[in-house]
Amino acid sequence: MLTPAKLLECLQFRYATKKFDTERKISSHDWAVLEQALLLAPSSFGLQPWKFLVIDDPALRAELATKSWGQTQITEASHLVVFTTRTDMTEADVDRYMASLATAQDRPVDSLGGYRSVIAGYAAAMTTEARHAWNVRQTYLALGQFMISAAVLGIDTCPLEGMDPAAYDEVLGLSGSGYATSVACAAGYRSTDDKYASSPKSRFPLEEIIEHR
Template identity: 35%
Template sequence: MNNYIENLNWRYATKKFNPEKEVSDENLEILLDSIRLSASSYGLQPYEVIVIKDPEVKDKLKSSAFGQPQITDSSYLLVFAYRIDIDQAYLDKFIENNSKTRNKPIKEFDGLKEMIQNSVLTFSQEMKEVWASRQAYIAIGNLLSAAAELKIDTCPMEGFNPDEFDELLHLESKNLKSIALTTIGYRSENDGLQNEKKVRKSKEELFTRI
């Protein structure tokens, strides 16, 4: 655990990546697994992640992210997008996956199905979208921690135009809306932020112990 905390202290939101140094395929798959295994409400995972390596696509998206160099200089750009179609069909598919994965009759999941029907499926569309986007942020947190363990740099980003990203990536046709980005790669030696002390609240300020 000491190493884990040390690695969290090592990581920071990298502003300048080294475009010559690429994340290996093996490490990319580990990072994607960290996203896939993230916690989410009921395990519904109401989001998808678009993994972009193609330099031409990244270059097109860069102008919709205010020209930030992380978009093109990092090895990969990950676009987190939440689903807007959290409905009965989505729930039925989720229950089928539970049944298949755990090799149990689908009837055994009637209680879980009813619980979700009486909670998430009763939300307004606006509430569903807020709820779904929050789940995506949990996955981003998992990704940042996993990357730090591998000494891979990341930069979570909200500074982009979601509507333009959605159009360029044809997300509407997939019932998706982009909510946040994360770039992954390796820091440039010219990124001065890597030498700055991490600024965080003290434990006394942050935690209330009862």
């Protein structure tokens, strides 16, 4: 486990990298760990309403850059992940998770009937739009876990909301898939001439943002 001091060091290391070193690539071993970090990300009820698209094709990344205000991180970073989210949460989604949970816990799926009813009832009480928004919030939990995990490994990241999500969906062929783009994240290693790497972090005083009651 990390020491408290090491954890704070990793958090200080992390920043939204604006310029990546195009010559440095994340090793296959480290990338496999980051994929596991995504797999292990928390979500409400454990439903995992997402799919993470790792964009390896340079031509595809170049096309996505044109839908991202020309941000160079899209093409310069070692890796690019597009975080997509379930556009709804149906009973079929819940049943799929129940089957997975039953297998993981080595128990009959019927024994999870009460838990299934709670989840299905919670989802049914919302509109489709609200369920999508709920799913998107879960996806951002995965984004946070990915970024912190990368920082622990000494890998830089940049979360990217400056994009046209609908255009991403079109480029990535997501229409009718049940998933839609929420956010992207570039990962790799900072360039030595990224001036933002040495910029001090600006944070409000702790006593202004944390309140004990």
